[in-house]
Amino acid sequence: MKKRTLLATALLLQFAFAAQAQQEPVNLDAVHRIKQEGLQNSQVMQTAFYLTDVSGPRLSGSPGLMRASEWAKKQLIDWGLQNARLEEWGEFGRGWEVEKSYIAMAAPYYQQLIATPKAWTPGTDGAVNAEAVLVHLEKEEDLEQYRGKLKGKVILTKIDEKAETSFEADAKRYTEEELHELAMSLEASRSQSRWTPERIAAYRARMALLSKANEFFQQEGAAVLLSSRGGTHGTHFTSNGSPYAPDAKPTLPELEMGLEDYNRIVRLLEAKQPVKLEVETKTRFFSDDLKGYNVVAEIPGTDKKLKDEVVMLGGHLDSWHGSTGATDNAAGVAVMMEAVRILQAAGFKPKRTIRIALWGGEEQGLHGSRGYVKQHFGDPATMKLTKEHEKFSAYYNLDNGTGKIRGIYLQGNDAVRPVMEAWLAPFHDLGATTTTIRNTGGTDHLAFDAVGLPGFQFIQDEIEYDTRTHHTNQDSYDRLQADDLRQAATIVASMVYHTAMRDKKLPRKPLPKPREAS
């Protein structure tokens, strides 16, 4: 190697070191105090207990969500947070809850069945004892053959899904290889969705056909509909069956069940074995308050110049109704509440104001966070922005289940990468190692991202999210991983703390164009 080349290399190295030296500062003393409180004195499972076991299902608009909201507000006040309130985000619609749910096969023999009324469906007209009828439905004309034959009957529609036996574990964590692949993503928005345009079109056509069929069943005087969106071994997925709008047309009572119970009835009917069912459900609608609410509370900032600036953290408090929404998303709420508890308990005085928001209406389309962002920061349709938009640093969200934090999605924001890498560094030993340029979707950080504000969702281990808990009748307290939630709360507390103490707000991406224009 020639001397000149050597010199050039030395200069390059120096430059590289210089770049390293401009590294984002990390307060390791604060990290230590946060770890102490978060890992040694965790209350996250106690919080989760009140959100799940004690509050119950927290469907948007339901008494369960109101119970949890009031409890969370009181708990945040007890921890010393300020300005705690239920803040209206807009008009939601009717509340709804189950008051009774019973279904069993009465012939050819008695067998209790596991099922859940679809959200916002009416109850049965008392106890129904009726024959089951299997409807083969490929196209609308198929319905004609059932005309005059469905009065008082329980209707099932043939489905293709089988209750397969899996030789893979229900629960899993990211492997190093998978994290590496995430970290090396070429672009933010590479869609990995299985929802090809063809599949979306087929799905929509099927939904339209089912909708017509349900009108037909109602006209024909059917008593109850049964359906299955999958799930095995006593686990089944749940969803909404009717609109929650106050003026929505009434529908038939409908229950969802797992594949084994559903397909057993289908097989019997296909073999011309008559099946009788006993069904009794009661559901209740609530129309006294059609508004939706978020729970909001603050640790006020203490720096003269920066205290009007805001760092936010949150997760959605509403859930589906089949269980107590433990991993979707009491987990995220408990972690976020625990993060502010940690900061309070450790006695920090943040420069910027830290604001926690527990969203309502997420399951019906991120309504709570979108309403909040529109009121406070700007309208993504017009991109008319508020003064608060200027004062906002970042929003951190947790809503991918009970799994611990393995890193963070940068949501296409290259400028925050060195910041996040520095802040995650003290937590590599807890498994949080990865930054990825990738976007992730489906959670409340999108409401912030939509108006050009830094909004982030963490990378979380999946655990049983897709297999057992996400929108199922089995998403209850026991499915929570205590160690994972302790870890997550500790990391979030540190991320939020550093965002609140940073000299500048977090760097932003260029503002998006108004949605109306696109």
Added chain:
Amino acid sequence: MKKRTLLATALLLQFAFAAQAQQEPVNLDAVHRIKQEGLQNSQVMQTAFYLTDVSGPRLSGSPGLMRASEWAKKQLIDWGLQNARLEEWGEFGRGWEVEKSYIAMAAPYYQQLIATPKAWTPGTDGAVNAEAVLVHLEKEEDLEQYRGKLKGKVILTKIDEKAETSFEADAKRYTEEELHELAMSLEASRSQSRWTPERIAAYRARMALLSKANEFFQQEGAAVLLSSRGGTHGTHFTSNGSPYAPDAKPTLPELEMGLEDYNRIVRLLEAKQPVKLEVETKTRFFSDDLKGYNVVAEIPGTDKKLKDEVVMLGGHLDSWHGSTGATDNAAGVAVMMEAVRILQAAGFKPKRTIRIALWGGEEQGLHGSRGYVKQHFGDPATMKLTKEHEKFSAYYNLDNGTGKIRGIYLQGNDAVRPVMEAWLAPFHDLGATTTTIRNTGGTDHLAFDAVGLPGFQFIQDEIEYDTRTHHTNQDSYDRLQADDLRQAATIVASMVYHTAMRDKKLPRKPLPKPREAS
């Protein structure tokens, strides 16, 4: 090497080859025909459908077991078997079945719960709406504090088990390493049981304490007992709660449930959150016929000298009551029925008589097979043997779930190893490769082994037997593995065929000593 030594070696080798040449004959033409029928024209899932979906739960003494027994007898006749009959094996006790089962939490909010009445327990006194009470029970004296406080209440006893999340698959198959270890077992009876004497003693003490507690709860006028023997995600284990003897004392209504539902109530009560439950169960006892039956049918032997000799195959037809006993043991019954169907369809004329037996009363202690063996072959207590004992070749059993056959337990019988190895050889490509000297327990082959008759249970892949299906509320048709059952029926048909065609009966172990004497 000296010349004399070389010669000796050559002679030894010759002897070894001679031993090889005496290998058990295998009729590969028959194997081919059996594989054709068993693998290409399988009806095993159709048979399983009638045993499970159509017949329902098949608890010993129940109408469901009688339905399945009558159906199986008719089906065997339809396939051309002879002497098909329900053969009484002795006195069993009362039949029982569930006519209604409903339980839900009514406060602090409504939540349907998944539970099953324990077998032979009475139903509730109509619809019960009652407070739940958590009993802490370490020793008998602990009960005193509850005196006068349990009238009309629903009782739960604190348990230690948690609903853990597993990162291992529910379903698994034997690895080559595990099969190798089985094949290399040093001895037949090495106990691998986790039931150490200490654990047995602790279990018995706990059972005695629970029994006293249940008497106390009954005296105090409690309305319902709840308990859990484990299970997660909507799966729970089921068992019997009361004796089936006709003169048994009545007990309290009792339901078993999974850990999540059970422990949710426990957590709420421990946190002083009042819990109200709605429970309504109806059960029915049957005392009109206290006898137990096996289903027996034959393919008569055709060889003048050998037709009085018998080869048997079977599995138990009775099940627990929480589901339809698909893997325990409709699977084994469907395979054994399919094996004789294959032999009939292929048009074989066996030398010895082939007899299939579908046992009753297995779940309560191998009653059906033990009664049958005692009537036909001998009494293990006295070792007084019958003439039929002389005429018996072997019994093949299948009762370890839905998994395919990976080999056979030799049950300590060294003399049958070369026979079994030869007969399994044409099925190595189907995964059945292993013979092991080991005993295996818990299934009906033990009844034959107990009087010195060759009785064998196959080595089967476990699939979900321990995790999801064995004695659970989820042991239903969908948990069956169609390909595994096809494979098993094909192999059993060939084993039975070769046993029926063999020059001699299968070699036996020395006769056991009378049990009375030991």
